[in-house]
Amino acid sequence: MDSYIFRRGKEISLRSRIAISGGFGLLVVAAVTAIFVAVSTGRAERWTAHSLEVRQAQAILFSLVQDAETGQRGYLLTGDIAYLRPFERAERRLSELEASLARLVADDPAQKARLAGLAGDIEKKMDELRRTVALRKAGDATGALAIVRSNEGRDLMLRIRAQSAAFDEAEARTLADRQASAARLRTVLIGLIVVALLIVALLGYLVATAARRHAGEILDQNKALLQEKENREQAEAMLRQAQKMEALGQLTGGVAHDFNNMLAIIVGNMDMMLRRLSEDETRLRSLAEAALTGANRAAALTRRLLAFSRLQPLDPKSVDVNKCVSGMSEMLRRSLGEHIAVETVLSGGLWRAFVDAPQLESAILNLAVNARDAMGERGRLTIETSNASLDASYAEQHVEVDPGQYVLIALTDTGSGMSPEVMSKAFEPFFTTKKVGEGTGLGLSQVHGFLKQSRGHIKIYSEVGVGTTVKLYLPRDTSAGAHGVEPARQSQKIVDRAAHTVLIVEDDPGVRSFVVSAARELGFGVIEADNAVVALERLEAHPQISILLTDVVMPGVTGRQLVDMALARRADLQVIYMTGYTRNAIVHNGMLDPGTHLLVKPFTLEELDRELLAIIAQ
Template sequence: MEFRIRRADDGQLRWLARRGEYVRDAETAGLRFIGVIYDITAAKKSEARLRELNEKLESRVEERTRERDRLWSLSSDLFSVCDTGGYLIAVNPAWTELLGYREDEIAGTRIDALIHEDDRALGTGLIDALKQGQAIRDIDLRVPAKDGSYRWINWTFAPAEEVFYSVGRDVTQRKQLEDQLRQSQKMEAVGQLTGGIAHDFNNLLTGIVGSLDLLQSRMAQGRLDRLDRYINAATVSANRAASLTHRLLAFARRQPLDPKPVEPNRLILSMEDLLRRTLSEAIQLRIVASDDLPLTLCDRNQLESAILNLAINARDAMTDGGVLTIETSISSLDRVYAAAQQDVSPGRFVTISVSDTGTGMPADVLAQAFDPFFTTKPLGEGTGLGLSMVYGFAKQSEGHVRIYSEVGRGTTVRIYLPCHTGEMEGEAPAPAPSESHRAEAGETVLVVDDEPIVRSLILEVLAELGYQALEATDGPSGLKILESRQRIDLLVSDVGLPGLNGRQLADHARLIRPHLKVLFITGYAEQAAIASGFLAPGMEMITKPFAIEDLAARIREIIARP
């Protein structure tokens, strides 16, 4: 029993507790208390303070809960709670305001179903990462609104014991501004590209036109001696123009490639002598080849050119000597990393790293390293297309490139090429001598090209080789000839034709002539960027400009093939 009394001396109230019992006194017949009475005032004060603290704590918790609920209700950010399977349990009102969905419309929906189909593969990777206890921060994904439009949302995901929490912020406006900035930078690069092309091609055209003018003048005068020097000068300039075009196409990812299985280690080791001759004596070359490196599928010649370009850049950055290291390895990039990089696909890659100990690049130079015609070399010592060509080749081969550089410490360029599980192919036989290129009796070739000069050159070559040559200036007129009963052993067609493009023409023709053989000619063909994806069986491709000997060999080889 507890009770209060007031002290007689100072009048303070004290809490007392009594523990015991009353017993009847036999002598007096009254009650007598037997037990203990003790002071519990301090305990009571502590209890009162604790009760007060609990009341304050409850008040604070209620206030924090109200603040959380207000934040959940009023925030423009997307809040959601998912179960361990990735299915939405609860969403805040911002989903309705921003995307138009009510909570009951999307509750129970798996979160990766609310992601743009191009980003959806990443959703599965996110859920797997969250199940493993990994938090995901700062990742941009497109989410469809109820009206069919899409919004860019920057997400943060955090796993808890039985649920996943996510916060998403609308960054659509930021993305639009980034696109505008990229477009502005692209136009600046186009201006730089146009100026560079004009400068280089005007020089090359001067060599071609001037040599032809002198050749024509000498022939008109009857001076036929030493004409070969003008012919050679025009040929050299024309070949340089063709090389420049190929490098531009590689940068734009438009160069038709011939992808085949390649052993990167073997290719690099075969280039060792060439690389040593390219480098100065003050530069040490180190090749570090990874064991058990898989094949990659790419254009061997373009890969050699890319490695050589990087080696030349490294050499020029080490004027006082240094070490050039070419290293191969395997890299595995997961979906989360790939999404964070924006232009990278997940998977296993063969990595070729070219590192130097040279001057390195400051941040402003590094930001422009892949821009066409951007160069830090003196005028006349570089076109500025080396790194842009490497970039275009890697992206066209379904890989990518990264540069790491620090001023005074050197530069590393890494080319990532997808691993290939196929087998090496045998070396192609060398072209047969020109005598074997001649036609057999009655063999007929149809040439379809809208460029008169190119078409007439091909027809003249065919006539000299003994073929019966037919011509058409566009797809529809070529199709009329193919629909006739005329014998045609081979269709030679440009890819870019008016009316019907080359592939459409070939497909229509094969409905009538199922076994028709086709040789495409192309100088620019987006669809032919990867030859194996563009060409059906019985179709081949030759790239402009081509040597007459190469064209004759390809025509004979295709017609003679069973």
């Protein structure tokens, strides 16, 4: 018996030692893995965040120079000192921003050299702007405009744009390399965690075999490791969410370009098919109409993403907001249904707004549909207009709001209202309180993007169980003709389309095939080219070409560069751009360049015909 007890004691002692050793080994593996994961992942994430910060600072720097030029142009043309605010803001911030950017790229000799060249040209550009502004202030408008016409400023801006693009592309490559490195590192870390878990499992098996009384401790340690892994994944998810908003705009632009090219082929060819099908072919017409409807819904979703990301091309004009709202009233009543009462309260003496009218109508419709969904079976929607002013104290409390005069549209519903938590997320893309399939979560984010891009403001007031008021602050039109009457529409003249030849330039074969077929279907003469070099050759060889219809985003020479070269050869040439995505080519600060004609992909034959006839009628 004594020997048995001794043997049992030795066995228990041995099991205890095994259990203690296993437990100690488990703690060591867990601690080393956790420290390595935390240090390595943190370093990779810091480098990624650093590159994003560099790109954002460079984008702000370039935007300031553009704003300064825009303000200078406005001041030279109007003499209104208010136009100089962006120029003065750029003068205040450029040195500080360049210094901050220099600190950020201090560890990158190539980027430091690029920044030095960029900063030099920016200083030259600002000096050119200062000289013209000084001349204009001194009353020498002719001298100021002479400097502008010398193209000194344009050449500087082209160099700044090219240097900014090169700087951003270099940092993007660095960011891509860092993200790839981080991805590889995460793969290695996951492998290490898997190996660590296998070791833990083996230790757990040995400890459980040697002494079952230590099993609970081992399981607890395994759970701790799994919890640590889950915590790390949650931290990574939070980082991705923080970076998503900044990256979504760039991602949306690239996706929109390719996606809209594909949709242009689908929408255009389905539209042509419907035009050619006879009324008797009901089954084929039904299938074609269903396909066209789906493609148009996809195009609408892309437009909403561009609106949220503030990348849609806006064409703002002086707008009578009262006329816009009253013109929509009947359409809103039909859209919302008989159970929703629509009331409009239009203010007398309302200022004119400077805004893109079709996008404003789309925003009002979006908000009205949201109100209808919130009210359910019965309710009242009130749309009011008035003049409004936002002072400096309000602007300090709301980011991106400039103090000044605005035209206000307020939409008030008697719906269920929103809680503070819901209101805080209302403008986030894809956030919705509706059931699956009933909403995309892009309605309010689209309106928010449109207002910000238009230099306006949106504000929500809501109370649960009472209702919601959404206020749209539109920038007031302060131009000299803001109080004049709208020009009367010219009567439509009969146009001999065959007398006009269109040069169509598009690098995508599918899109080019559709546009060429559509223009011929409409009766125009057509010559096509797949790039800028061929287009210039065709322009020289065919003097009868009177209209240039070109894509904006093309490899090599862009559409904008092609237009500049074509107009240098043929000053009388009429130009129409077409694109699914525009950024700093024909759109600056979110607005179309003055006098620009643009077809947004996808488009139908009617839209193509309307744009061609409009440019012929000029």
